[in-house]
Amino acid sequence: xxxxxxxxxxxxxxxxxxxxxxxxxxxxxxxxxxxxxxxxxxxxxxxxxxxxxxxxxxxxxxxxxxxxxxxxxxxxxxxxxxxxxxxxxxxxxxxxxxxxxxxxxxxxxxxxxxxxxxxxxxxxxxxxxxxxxxxxxxxxxxxxxxxxxxxxxxxxxxxxxxxxxxxxxxxxxxxxxxxxxxxxxxxxxxxxxxxxxxxxxxxxxxxxxxxxxxxxxxxxxxxxxxxxxxxxxxxxxxxxxxxxxxxxxxxxxxxxxxxxxxxxxxxxxxxxxxxxxxxxxxxxxxxxxxxxxxxxxxxxxxxxxxxxxxxxxxxxxxxxxxxxxxxx
Amino acid sequence: xxxxxxxxxxxxxxxxxxxxxxxxxxxxxxxxxxxxxxxxxxxxxxxxxxxxxxxxxxxxxxxxxxxxxxxxxxxxxxxxxxxxxxxxxxxxxxxxxxxxxxxxxxxxxxxxxxxxxxxxxxxxxxxxxxxxxxxxxxxxxxxxxxxxxxxxxxxxxxxxxxxxxxxxxxxxxxxxxxxxxxxxxxxxxxxxxxxxxxxxxxxxxxxxxxxxxxxxxxxxxxxxxxxxxxxxxxxxxxxxxxxxxxxxxxxxxxxxxxxxxxxxxxxxxxxxxxxxxxxxxxxxxxxxxxxxxxxxxxxxxxxxxxxxxxxxxxxxxxxxxxxxxxxxx
Numbered sequence: 001x002x003x004x005x006x007x008x009x010x011x012x013x014x015x016x017x018x019x020x021x022x023x024x025x026x027x028x029x030x031x032x033x034x035x036x037x038x039x040x041x042x043x044x045x046x047x048x049x050x051x052x053x054x055x056x057x058x059x060x061x062x063x064x065x066x067x068x069x070x071x072x073x074x075x076x077x078x079x080x081x082x083x084x085x086x087x088x089x090x091x092x093x094x095x096x097x098x099x100x101x102x103x104x105x106x107x108x109x110x111x112x113x114x115x116x117x118x119x120x121x122x123x124x125x126x127x128x129x130x131x132x133x134x135x136x137x138x139x140x141x142x143x144x145x146x147x148x149x150x151x152x153x154x155x156x157x158x159x160x161x162x163x164x165x166x167x168x169x170x171x172x173x174x175x176x177x178x179x180x181x182x183x184x185x186x187x188x189x190x191x192x193x194x195x196x197x198x199x200x201x202x203x204x205x206x207x208x209x210x211x212x213x214x215x216x217x218x219x220x221x222x223x224x225x226x227x228x229x230x231x232x233x234x235x236x237x238x239x240x241x242x243x244x245x246x247x248x249x250x251x252x253x254x255x256x257x258x259x260x261x262x263x264x265x266x267x268x269x270x271x272x273x274x275x276x277x278x279x280x281x282x283x284x285x286x287x288x289x290x291x292x293x294x295x296x297x298x299x300x301x302x303x304x305x306x307x308x309x310x311x312x313x314x315x316x317x318x319x320x321x322x323x324x325x326x327x328x
Numbered sequence: 329x330x331x332x333x334x335x336x337x338x339x340x341x342x343x344x345x346x347x348x349x350x351x352x353x354x355x356x357x358x359x360x361x362x363x364x365x366x367x368x369x370x371x372x373x374x375x376x377x378x379x380x381x382x383x384x385x386x387x388x389x390x391x392x393x394x395x396x397x398x399x400x401x402x403x404x405x406x407x408x409x410x411x412x413x414x415x416x417x418x419x420x421x422x423x424x425x426x427x428x429x430x431x432x433x434x435x436x437x438x439x440x441x442x443x444x445x446x447x448x449x450x451x452x453x454x455x456x457x458x459x460x461x462x463x464x465x466x467x468x469x470x471x472x473x474x475x476x477x478x479x480x481x482x483x484x485x486x487x488x489x490x491x492x493x494x495x496x497x498x499x500x501x502x503x504x505x506x507x508x509x510x511x512x513x514x515x516x517x518x519x520x521x522x523x524x525x526x527x528x529x530x531x532x533x534x535x536x537x538x539x540x541x542x543x544x545x546x547x548x549x550x551x552x553x554x555x556x557x558x559x560x561x562x563x564x565x566x567x568x569x570x571x572x573x574x575x576x577x578x579x580x581x582x583x584x585x586x587x588x589x590x591x592x593x594x595x596x597x598x599x600x601x602x603x604x605x606x607x608x609x610x611x612x613x614x615x616x617x618x619x620x621x622x623x624x625x626x627x628x629x630x631x632x633x634x635x636x637x638x639x640x641x642x643x644x645x646x647x648x649x650x651x652x653x654x655x656x657x
Contacts (some may be wrong), residue, residue, distance in 0.1 A: 054516035162605050192371040192606070193543055197587035197599035204598070219517065222546075226589035226599065246594060263521035264591045265546030269569045271592065272550030279525055280518045283488050 008181060008213050009043040009066070014075035016058075016065045020288060034287050035061040037237035038075070040314070043181070048207065048214040050228030050245075052221060052260075054284055058237040059217045060104075063183040066215070067099055068092055079181075097127055100174035104186040106166035110158040116169055117154040120144070123176045143172040147202060164195035171202065181213040189220065200227060221264050225249055230320075233257050236287055236295040239314055243321040253323040256296050294326065302327060332359035333504060333537055334422075339397035339407075341375075341382040344390055351609040352378045354561040355396070357636070360505065365531065365538040367548035367569070370558035373606055376541045379558070380507050383407075384422060385414055420450040423498035427510040429490035433482040439466075439493050440478030446500045465496040469526060488519035495526065502534055509541045524551060545588060549573060557581050560607045560617025563636055567643040577645040580618050616648070624649045626656060 015038050020031040036058045043049045051059045065072050068084050077084045084095060100123075103109035110119055120140045124130045130139055141151035147168040158166055167187060174182050184203065188196040204227060206212060218224050224231055225245060232242040233256065241254040252258050259278045266272060280299050285291055291298045297307035307326055314324040341353040353375045360366060370376045381387045383399045383406060399406040401422070406414060418424075426432040433442060443465060444458035453461065459478060466474035469492040482490060491511055498506060508527065512520040524547060531538050540551060548555055548569065555572045557565040557580065565578040576582045586600030604621035616622070619629040628648045636644040639657065650657045 054518060164605070193545075194371060194584060194587055194602040195605075197601045198603070201598055201601060221517070222589045222591045225591060225593070249591070249594075259518060261591065263517040265524075265544070265550055266591055267545040267549050267573060267585060267588050268590070269549045269573050275550070277521060277525070279521050283486050283519060284516075 006044045007042045008045040008080060009215070010078040011042070011062075011066060012040045012076050012078070014039045014062065014065055014077065015073045016061050016070055017073045031288050034237050034290055036065060037290075039234070039237075039239055040075075041232055041239065041242060043213055043215060044229075045180075045213055046207075046211050047229040048216050048227055050224040050231040051215060051217045051234060052219055052224055052231060053234035054219060054260075056236075056284055056287060057234040058287070059234050060185050062234070063101070063185050063215060063217050067096070067101060067183060069101075097123070097177040098180045099183070100177065100179040100181075101183045101185060102167075102170050102174050102187045105190055106163050106170060107158075107190075109170055110166055112158055115155050115157055116140075116144070116149075116161075119158070119169060120172050120176055123173060127177060129177070139176070140172075143176060146175065146206070147172045162195075163191050164198055167191060167199050168202065171199075171206070175206065175210070178210065179212070181215065183215045183217070185217045186219070187216075188223065189218070196223070203227070221261060222266075233260065236284065236290050238295060238311075238324065239322075240296065240325070241323045242314070243323075247318070247321050251318075251321075253317060253321065253328050254296075254325050255300050255302055255327075257323075259301070294324075331362070333362045333401070334360040335398075335400040336383060337398050337400075339379060339382060339399065340395045341378055341387070342393050342395055344393055348610060349393075351612055352392075352561050353382060354609075354613055354633075356558075356563050358556060358563070358566070360537050360539065362504065362537055363531075363535045364554070365540060365552045367552035367555040368539055368541045368558060369543065369545060369548060369555060371543055371606055374558045375561040375609075376558050377509050380424070380509065380539060380541060384418055384424065384507070385409075385411075386418075386424070416450070419446045419498075419503075420501040421503055422505040422507065423501070423503040424507040424509060425491075425494050425498045425511045427513050429487060429494050429511075429514070430482065432494060433490065435482050438479050438481055439485065440480075443478075443493065443497045443500060446497065450501050461500070462496070465500060466493065468499075468530075469493070469496045470522075471496075487515055488522065491515060491519075491523055492526065495523075495530070499530060499534070503536060505537045505539070506531070507539045507541070510543070512547065513542070513544070520547075527551075545573075545585065557584075560613060561609050562613065562617060562633065562646060564618065564646045565644065566636060567645075571640070571643050575643075577639060577643065577651065578618075578647050579622050579624050579649075579651060582651070616646075624651060624654060628656060 014036055016036040018033040018035055019029045021027045022030040039062055053059045064070050066077050072085055117140045120143055121136045130136045140154055144151045149168050188199050216228055228245055230244050231248045232239050235256050241257045252261055259280045262278045282299050293308040293310055294312050297303040312324045312326045314322045316322050337357045338355045340355050343350040343352055356379055368376045382394050440459055440462050443462040447453045447458035447461055463475045463478055471492055512523050552569050555569050556563050559580050565581050576585055583602040602621055607617050613633045616629040616633055619625045634646045634648050636646045638644045648656050
C-alpha cells in the first residue's frame with residue numbers, strides 16, 4: 001500500500017461548476033454545468049494514473065482544475081503536501097514548473113508564429129533558467145534529441161511538421177522545466193494509428209528516464225491498459241470506479257465500466273465472434289441537469305428504484321479497488 | 329464466383345494542385361457481392377475515402393481528375409454515366425454515410441425534410457407520404473418519439489442521434505450498397521457500439537452490401553467478411569477477415585496490427601512501431617509506396633511497385649518479399 005510519502009498528488013472533493021448565462025443585453029445566470037462534482041483520488045510518485053470516460057464526463061476539466069488552469073469551485077489539490085488552491089499567484093507560478101501539460105490537439109497547441117526553438121525555450125525563459133543564446137540552443141537541442149526530433153530543425157515552424165512530430169514538440173516543451181508530473185490530455189487521440197505507438201513508446205521511455213508521474217486522460221481503454229498502472233473511470237463529473245490495472249480489466253465492478261469495456265472492439269475476428277456486448281441505451285445526460293441519485297441510473301442495465309434516490313459513495317470493495325454503486 | 333454486384337477495375341484519381349498532381353488513388357480493383365461487408369482500412373490520406381467518392385463521382389472535378397478505370401454496377405459504368413443518370417443511383421441504389429454527422433446535414437433544413445427528400449425524388453412519393461415514411465425510418469434507427477422529432481433541426485440532435493438520422497436518410501430507398509465512411513470515428517465508444525450494432529442489424533434485415541471505411545482494425549474484426557488494406561493510394565492486402573488478422577502478409581499490415589494494444593492483453597510489451605511517415609503522393613508510384621518505412625525491403629522494392637497477387641487461396645498481397653523467408657517471392 002502507498003504511504004503518504006509516495007503520494008505526489010492528492011485530490012480531495014474537487015469540484016468545478018461553470019455558470020450558464022442567458023440573454024445578450026441583460027445577462028443572468030440560468031444554470032450551472034456540473035463539470036466536476038466532488039472528485040477525490042491520489043496519484044503516486046512515478047505512476048501513471050489513467051482517467052477515462054466519454055466526452056463531457058469531466059476528465060479534461062479535472063486535469064485542468066488540478067493544474068489550477070481553472071479555479072476550482074471547491075475542494076483541495078495537494079501537490080507534495082501543499083494545497084495549490086490556497087496559494088497566491090506568485091507561489092503558484094513557482095509550483096507550475098513542477099506540473100506540466102500535454103494537449104490533445106497538436107495543431108492548436110503550438111503557436112504557428114513561433115519557431116520550434118522559441119516554443120520549447122519559452123518556459124525556460126519565463127522561469128529565467130537560461131540567459132544566453134547559446135544556452136538556449138544547447139538546451140533546446142538536447143530536448144529535441146530527447147523526443148527523437150532532429151536538432152537542426154530548431155528554426156522551423158510548426159506547420160512544417162506532421163501531427164506526430166508536433167506532438168513530440170509538445171512533449172519537449174513540457175519536459176523543458178524537468179517537471180515531476182505531466183497531465184497528458186488525450187495526447188494521442190488525434191494521431192494516426194501507426195504514429196500513436198511511436199508517441200506512446202516515447203512517453204513510457206521518458207517516464208522511466210526521469211521518474212515522471214503521469215495523469216493520463218484518455219478514452220481509449222486498450223491504450224490505457226497498455227500504459228497505466230491504475231485506472232479511474234468518470235461519468236458525468238464523478239468517479240465511478242478506480243482500481244489497479246489488472247484488477248480493473250479482469251474484475252470490473254461498476255456496470256458502467258463493464259459496458260465501457262464491452263464496447264471496445266478487439267482486433268481479432270475469432271475473439272470478436274464469441275464476445276457478448278452490453279450495449280447501453282441512450283446517451284450521456286446533460287451535466288447542466290444531471291440525474292438524481294446515481295448519475296448512471298438512467299442508462300444502467302441493472303438499475304433499481306433506490307438508485308434514483310441517493311448518490312452512491314465511492315467505497316473500497318477490495319483492497320485498492322473502489323466503486324460507487326448501490327448494488328455491489 | 330458468386331455474382332458480383334459492383335466491379336471496380338483499375339480506378340485512378342489524381343488531384344490537380346498548383347504544385348503538380350497528387351496521385352491519390354492508383355489503380356485499385358475490387359468487387360463487392362450482394363449482401364457482403366468489406367472493410368476498407370487505412371490511415372488518413374491513404375486514399376480510402378477518395379476511392380469510394382470517385383466511384384460515386386462525389387468529388388468535385390476539378391481539382392480531382394478520375395483518369396482511369398471502370399466501376400460496373402448492373403452492367404453500367406458509373407464513371408461514364410451522365411450526371412442525371414448517376415444521380416438516380418446515388419441515394420437510391422447506392423447510399424453513403426459520412427464521418428461527421430454535423431457537417432453532412434444541411435443545418436437550415438429540418439431532419440424530416442432531409443430524410444423525406446430522397447423519397448420524393450427517387451420514389452415519387454407525396455410530401456405527406458414521404459414524411460410518414462421518414463418517421464418510420466427514424467423509429468427504425470432507434471430515435472425516440474420519432475414523429476415529433478421530424479421538425480427538429482440538426483443542431484437539436486446529439487452526435488449519436490445525428491448519425492442515426494443519417495443512417496435513416498441513407499436507407500430511405502433500401503439501397504443495395506451502403507458505403508459507410510468512418511461513421512463512428514467522431515463518436516464515443518458506447519455510442520460507437522450502438523451504431524455498429526444498428527448497421528449490422530439493418531444490413532442483415534435488408535440484405536445490403538456494405539463497404540465500411542475505417543482506420544480502426546478493431547471494428548472491422550467483428551463486422552466484415554473481407555478486408556482491404558490501403559496505403560499510399562494502392563491496395564496492398566486483400567483477404568478474408570480471419571486470414572488477415574491471423575497471418576498478415578504485408579509488412580505494413582503486420583506493423584499496424586503490432587502497434588495496437590489489445591484490451592484483452594496483460595503483458596506490457598513495447599508497442600511495435602512503424603518508423604517514418606506516410607508518403608506524400610506527388611509522383612506516380614514507380615516503387616512500393618511503403619518501401620521507405622519497410623524493414624524487409626529489397627532492391628526490387630525501390631524500382632517497381634508490386635501489384636496485388638494471390639499468394640494463398642483468397643489472400644492477395646502487393647509485396648515483393650515473402651516475410652517468412654525474407655526473400656523475393
